[in-house]
Amino acid sequence: MSQQGDRPATTDDWWGRLYDESARDTGPAGTPDDTIDDRFDSAADTLDGGDDVPSTRTYGHAVDAIAVDDDEDDAGDDEDEDEGVGPASRPPAWRESPGGRPVTRTPAPAPAAEPAPAPEPSVPTPAPVAPAPLTPRPRAPWEPPPAAFDPTDPAADPTPPPPPAPPPAAPRDPRATDPRPPAPPPPPPTPAPAARISHVGDSPPTYEAEPTALPAADAEELDQLVADTVLDGARYGTYTLRAASLRGDSARYRGEPRRDALLTARFGAGPGALVLVAVATGARATEGAHLSAADACRWIGGAVGRSHSRLAEDIRAGRRGDLKSGLHRLTDRTYGKLRARAAELGRDPEEYTAGLRCLLLSADPDCRTRVFFGVGGGGLFRLRDGAWQDLEPLVPEPSEMRGAPVVGYGSVPTEQTPKGDRLTMDLEITKAPGPLVEEPVPPPPEPFRFRASVARPGDTLLLTSVGLAEPLRGVPALGDELAARWADGEPPGLATYLADVALRAKGYADDRTAVGVWEA
Structure with missing residues (x-):
């Protein structure tokens, strides 16, 4: 209510009076x-x-x-x-x-x-000048305090304070014992592996190292083809087996088939199993030499497979005499089949034959007896303590190869017993003299070779054909290089083993077959 008695002003009247353009300002002049x-x-x-x-x-x-x-x-x-x-x-x-x-x-x-x-x-805008150094400015009462670093605030310093310096370390008493173990010395630098050579001797061999020509093939007899290289391996008991056979440099150059044959077979299972490795080499400069070598491996394999139980038992029992006589009979049967096959082909037995060398290995971990047998040339070596040993059985001279008398050639006459008794009547009939034989007496057959030995841990047994046995005996550098490569006693992988066997020497270009047995 107005103090002058006027009627009270409404909201609209008050708003109009407050913003009336004709009203005079009530503030101080x-x-x-x-x-x-x-x-x-x-x-x-x-x-x-x-x-x-x-x-x-x-x-x-x-x-x-x-x-x-x-x-x-x-x-x-x-x-x-x-x-x-x-x-x-x-x-x-x-x-x-x-x-x-x-x-x-x-x-x-x-x-x-x-x-x-x-x-x-x-007013014209003045030209830009270099900014003056910024000085701290007090914050106005109505401005809120800065929550973080503001780049527009000249009083803010974006550089963090430096960390405090660590206190100086106290001098160490040389008599005090350090509880921490001394740091191990750095390992010695590993020497770079030496480059593997591909041949031994003063000069490389004449022929190339890789195959050049393939053997001729017959469309009707494709089963008679043989591969350039054969590689195999296994591990039983305490030994590791590696086997390789490859064409020689000369056969690769001329396109001739590999005359060496290789057979690896296991008969039986468990500790009673028997492993056979057979290596055969066909006669040199004869047609079908690779076929006679394959037949020799196949037939000796069949004979051993049929008698593997008895052979495995004799090996574990150490029956040396029984093994020698039994394996001799199996080898004779194999060569009898070769002679029969030569007659079927209308060829002389000397042309269709092969040298045969075999290893018998038991799968029993407790048996370390290794048996070698065969006929013909080749090599049997053992690497022990870094040195090679030639284990080839000695072949007796032909004059020393004497057996029991043969009927008609120095034997006692059938009509007289050792006590002088005559079994038949002597009718005193004179016999006409026989024809004069001027042809030379055929040479005695190849002697049978047999050897049974007990392996030691770390030994390496090597059975080879003639193509590798000859350079091992004739080039000492080849044996030294293989001994250096196999010095650690660990069996090489298949590819590495093949490269080792293929290590060449000038003047030796025949086929190579090698069977290595590494003893754990």
Whole structure:
């Protein structure tokens, strides 16, 4: 209620009276010099310590932009974008708060009766100068404290303080015992592996090391072809087996088939199993030499396979005599079949024959007996303690090869017993003399070879054909190189073993077959 007794003013009347353009300002009368620009200059002097500030005309747009009750807010923002006046060029007093809303400051209202000042001419923008060193500035009361480093704040220092230096270490008493174990010494440098040579001797062999020509083939007899190289291996009990057979350099150059044949077979299972390795070499310079060698391996394999149980038992029991006589009979049967095959082909027995050498190995881990037998040339070697030993059984001279008398050649006459008794009547009939035989007596057959030995851990047994036995005996450098390669006692892989067997020597170009047995 009005104190003068008038009726109370309604909300609409109060709003109209407050914003009536004809009403006189009820605030204190301002002096002619008290304007908005003067108040802005006074506030800037207070905050900046009295330094020179830009002209009030330069920041007139910013003042209009932050007046929340002014109708020209949008126009002021557009002018900021056009003239390049952004937050970075505003005075520090109008810094934006962390919340994103501008801090508003409404200036005091100007007297209504005072006319607006005339527009001043535009002031040209001064040329850019080097910035002066920044000095710390006190924060205004209405500004919130900075939550993090602000690159626009000249008082902020982005460089972190250096870490404190560690305290100096106390001198160590040489008499004190260090509880930590001493550091192990660095391992010695591993020497680079030596390059593997492909031949021994002063000069390389005449022929190339790789195959050149294939043997001729018959469309109706393709089963008679043999491969250039055969490679096999196994491991039983305490030994590791490696076997390889390859054509010689001369046969590879001329396109001749490999005359060496190789057979590896296991008969039985478990500890009673028996492993047979047979190596055969056909007669040199004869037709079908590779076929006779294959027949010899196949027929001795069949004979051993049919008697493998008895042979395995004799080997484990160490019956040397029984083994020698039994294997001798099996070998004779094999050569009997070769002679029969030669008769079928209409050829002489000497042309269709082969040298045969075999190894019998038991699969029982407790049995280390190794049995060798055969007929013909070749080699049997053992590498023990880094040195080679030649185990080839000695062949007796022909004059020493004497057996029981043969009927008609030095035997006792059938008509007289050792006690002098005559079994038949002597009718005193004179017999005509027989024809004179001038042909030379055929040489005695190849003697049967047999050897049974007990292997030691670390031994390497090597059974070879003639093509490798001859260079091993004639070129000491070949044996030295193989001994160096197999010195560690570990069996090589199949590929490595093949490369070792193929190590060449000048003057030796025959087929090579080698069977190696490494004892664990």
